Structure formats: C-alpha cells, structure tokens
Amino acid sequence: MSNALKDYLDFCQNRVETALEARLPSDIILPQKLHLAMRYTVLDGGKRMRPMLTYGTGLTLGIAPEALDGPACAVEFIHVYSLIHDDLPAMDDDDLRRGKATCHVAFDEATAILTGDALQALAFETLANDPSITASAEGRLKMITVLAKASGSQGMVGGQAIDLDSVGTCLTLPELENMHIHKTGALIRASVNMATLAKADIDPNIAKKLDNYAKCIGLSFQVKDDILDEESDTETLGKTQGKDKDNNKPTYPALLGMAGAKQKAQELHEQALDNLSVFGGEADLLRDLSLYIIQRDH
Numbered sequence: 001m002s003n004a005l006k007d008y009l010d011f012c013q014n015r016v017e018t019a020l021e022a023r024l025p026s027d028i029i030l031p032q033k034l035h036l037a038m039r040y041t042v043l044d045g046g047k048r049m050r051p052m053l054t055y056g057t058g059l060t061l062g063i064a065p066e067a068l069d070g071p072a073c074a075v076e077f078i079h080v081y082s083l084i085h086d087d088l089p090a091m092d093d094d095d096l097r098r099g100k101a102t103c104h105v106a107f108d109e110a111t112a113i114l115t116g117d118a119l120q121a122l123a124f125e126t127l128a129n130d131p132s133i134t135a136s137a138e139g140r141l142k143m144i145t146v147l148a149k150a151s152g153s154q155g156m157v158g159g160q161a162i163d164l165d166s167v168g169t170c171l172t173l174p175e176l177e178n179m180h181i182h183k184t185g186a187l188i189r190a191s192v193n194m195a196t197l198a199k200a201d202i203d204p205n206i207a208k209k210l211d212n213y214a215k216c217i218g219l220s221f222q223v224k225d226d227i228l229d230e231e232s233d234t235e236t237l238g239k240t241q242g243k244d245k246d247n248n249k250p251t252y253p254a255l256l257g258m259a260g261a262k263q264k265a266q267e268l269h270e271q272a273l274d275n276l277s278v279f280g281g282e283a284d285l286l287r288d289l290s291l292y293i294i295q296r297d298h
Contacts, residue, residue, distance in 0.1 A: 005288040008059075009052060016051040017043065019069040020076060023126055037107050037115040038122075042080050045098035047298075049221070050075045050191040052289065057195035057210060060283045061202065070130035071143060071194040077123035078151050079187060081116040086160065088112060123147065135198045143194045150190035159183025163249065171250040177219060179250075184225075185218025206278065213275040217290050220268035224294050226251040227261050265294040 020042055027036040051072035058068045087094040087102040088109065095105045104112035127133070127144045135143065149155055159182030166179065192214035196207045230253055252261040272290040276283045 002288055005285065005292060008056070008285055009292075012052040012055045013048050015055070015065060015069070016048050016072050016076060019073050023073050023122070023130070033107065033111060034114055034118060037103055037111050038118055040106060041084055041103050041115060042077065042119070045100065046076075046080075047296075048076065049293075050079055050187060053188065053191040053214070053217075053286075054195045056285045056289055057192045058198065059285055060210075060279060061196065061199050061206075062282070063195065063198050066132055067134045067198055068195055070126050070133040071147075071191075071198070073130075074123040074126045074143075074147060075187060075191045075194065077119045077126065078147065078156075081119035081123070082151075082156055082160070082187075084112050084116040084119070091160070091164065120151070123151075133198070136200060139197045139200060142197050146190050146193050146197065150186040155182055155186035155190075156184075159186065166250050169250065171255065173255060176250055176252065176255060180219055180222040181215070184222040185215060188218035188221060189214040209275045209278055213272045213286065213290075216268045216272035216275065217293055220265045220272070220290070221293050223252045223261055223265040223268065224296065226253055227258065227265070228296075228298065230258070269294050 021039075024039050024042060025035045027039055029035055054068050054072040054075060055065050057063075058065060083097055084103045086092050087097055088104055095102055097103075100106070102112070103115055107115075124144060124147070127140065127147060133140055133143075151157065153161070159179055162179045163183055166175075171179070189211060192210050193207070196202050196210055229251065252264060255261075256264060269290050273287055276287055279286075
C-alpha cells in the first residue's frame, strides 16, 4: 500500500468514525440495550471500504468530504445491518465479526435482529434529513432510491437469498457473478453512485464510467474475500476462516481453482482501471483502492 493511500484510508476511517458516532443514538437513551447494540456493532471496527469509496469518488469529482458524510454513514449503516443479519443462526451462524463477538452472541438473537432493523431505518433517515448533504432535493431523493434498490431484493438482500439457495450446488461462473453483483457489488456501486449524485452537473458518461469501475471492484472484492477465506487465518480476518468452504458454499476458488481466482481478480482490477482512463491524477486514489482490494490480507 502506498503512503498516499494509507494516509487517505486513515483520514476516511477517522472521518467516518466521527460521523457515525455523531449520528448513532446515545446508549443512555431508551431503549438503552438496543442503542448499545447499535453502537457496539457500528463503531470501532471494519475496513470502512464503502465510505472510503464514497469519499474517494468525491475527491475524484471535486466534492468536499463534509458534503458526503451523510451518504458515507448511510451506506455503512446498511452494510453493518447486513453483517448482523448474515451472522444470525438462521443464516451463516457465525460468532466472530470484525475481531469481536457477533451481535447475537454479545447480546441475544432478538436484539441482533432489531439492531439490524434499526440501522437500516437510520440509513434512510440519514439520507432524508442529514443537514450535511448539500445535494438538491432531487439529488437527495435519487440517493435514497439508489441505496434502497442496492439494499433490497434486486440488490444485497436478493444476493443473500441466492447465496442461501446455492449452498451445496455447483454454479456456473455467470451464476456466481450474478449472485455477487447483487450480494456484495450492489452496495459498493451505491457507495460510488451516491457520491456522483452529489454533483448536480456531472456528465452522464463520467457517471457511467464510475459505475462500471464500481461494478468491477465489487466483484474483485468478493473474489479476494473467497481467496482469503481459504488462504488467511481467523485472527487476521477478524471472522471465522474457512466458513464458506465448511458450509459448502460456491466460491471463485472452488469454481476456478486458486490460480484462476487470482487471475480473475487481476482481470477485474485491470477493467476497473480502464474505466478510470478518462480521469487524470484526480482518480489516483480510486486506482490505488482497486489495487488494495485485490492485495489486502483481511
């Protein structure tokens, strides 16, 4: 990782951590247990990849980071809600996330379900009302629509449903990609697209290039996750290593072999860079993020 990227990742992580803390309800307000669980699951954990993409897209387009705090928090609230529900006994039944006990283990299953529900609602409340968002009313409404579609049956939730239905089956490469375009990729694309919506006069062709970039890195992120699930360890990952293989889930290494999966990640990275060729140095952070995604160790 370059020093410039590391510095910017640190900046984004610190910025979004402060913004998330300010938007979460205090744990001294009733219902205290629910609010404590919300803060436990959201704060002090995770790579914050989706907010980084929101801020990074803003940097590319000349949008001040303070104008993107709302969308960055909203997408992270949705992401954390999805992790809480994914970890439930009815789904992946995992007890470790981001290096600490999952929500249903730290609290209880009912609280975990309600915590996810509350974070989902908070995401859309943030987009609707957050005073830091400088986009027009039309732009704000489009952000809500983008995040809602990325989160629902045609996005993340639909991808999770496909994932659950695919356990123990042999998917083709297009079927596996379709699943992850929904499950992982939709929210990553929303992270980028909400930032483009903050720029009222954006060229539609530029917005399309950034969306294509996000589609590529959304898939490469999942390919790398599948690789790490086999090659890394629980301590490094902060979640249970080998869980997908143990659960007989379809993965890129299972379908393509480890060498094929790594080649696929590299190809997606190169496609992502191709879509940034219309930009100069202002998109270097997005280029570095794409490389970081396929080179990370957790």
